[in-house]
Amino acid sequence: MTDQLQKPIHILLVDDDEDDRYLTREAFHQHYPASRISFAEDGEDLLDFLRYEGRYSGAAHTLPELILLDLNMPRKDGREALREIKANDDFRHIPIVVLTTSDAKDDIETSYFNGANSFITKPPTFQRLSEVTKAIGQYWFNVVTVCEHSGDE
Numbered sequence: 001m002t003d004q005l006q007k008p009i010h011i012l013l014v015d016d017d018e019d020d021r022y023l024t025r026e027a028f029h030q031h032y033p034a035s036r037i038s039f040a041e042d043g044e045d046l047l048d049f050l051r052y053e054g055r056y057s058g059a060a061h062t063l064p065e066l067i068l069l070d071l072n073m074p075r076k077d078g079r080e081a082l083r084e085i086k087a088n089d090d091f092r093h094i095p096i097v098v099l100t101t102s103d104a105k106d107d108i109e110t111s112y113f114n115g116a117n118s119f120i121t122k123p124p125t126f127q128r129l130s131e132v133t134k135a136i137g138q139y140w141f142n143v144v145t146v147c148e149h150s151g152d153e
Contacts, residue, residue, distance in 0.1 A: 008034040009141050012064035014046045014081070015039075015099075016073040023126055024068065024099070027133040035137070038064060043076030047084060050091050064094060066140050069116075071100040071107055079110060086115030095140060 009032065015021050025037045038061065040046040048054035050063065067085070071078035078098065085091045097118040098111045111119050120136075123129045 008032075008036065009066065009137065010036045010038065010062060010064045011066045011068060012038045012040060012046070012049060013068045014041075014043070014073070014078065015068075015070040016041050017070070020070070020122070023129060024133065027126065027130040028137065030130055031134045032137050042073040043078060043081030043084075045075075046081050047076070050085070063091070066136075067094055067096045068099045068136075069096050071098060071102055071111070079107075079114065082111065082114045082116060097136060097140075 011028065013021055013024055015024070021039050025039075028035050028037060038049065040049050045054070046067070046069070049056050049061075052059060069078045069082060078100065082096060082098070085094065085096065092115070095117040096115065097120060098107075098116045099120050099122055100107070101122050102108075103121040108119050118136075120132060123132055
């Protein structure tokens, strides 16, 4: 497999830590320079992004093809946001990869129970993060077939 993806990808990275957002974006762009990374800072911001509300009202963006979701954030954490997204017919088709510092068994089980498609504990080094982002891109955009939801169904 090469680093090339079949098409440019749009990822929504949801994390309250600015450094983590920056490092994850850099890791993706290292392997997939044509990828587009959007950011949300917590669960409320994520839902506003998906619904085109709040600071995203009238924004000209598309829904992401993949959401990378941290669990521990202020206002609305990733657990709550995950439940809401997977309960919404307009958004449940979007794959969600939980990417968090937690490796707690309860967090893993709860994430999958609430509809997460994958659970990854954030790697401790940039090199390892780069390897993980490469694998995420390959898996979600070259290996599996994802649902292309039009929202009209």
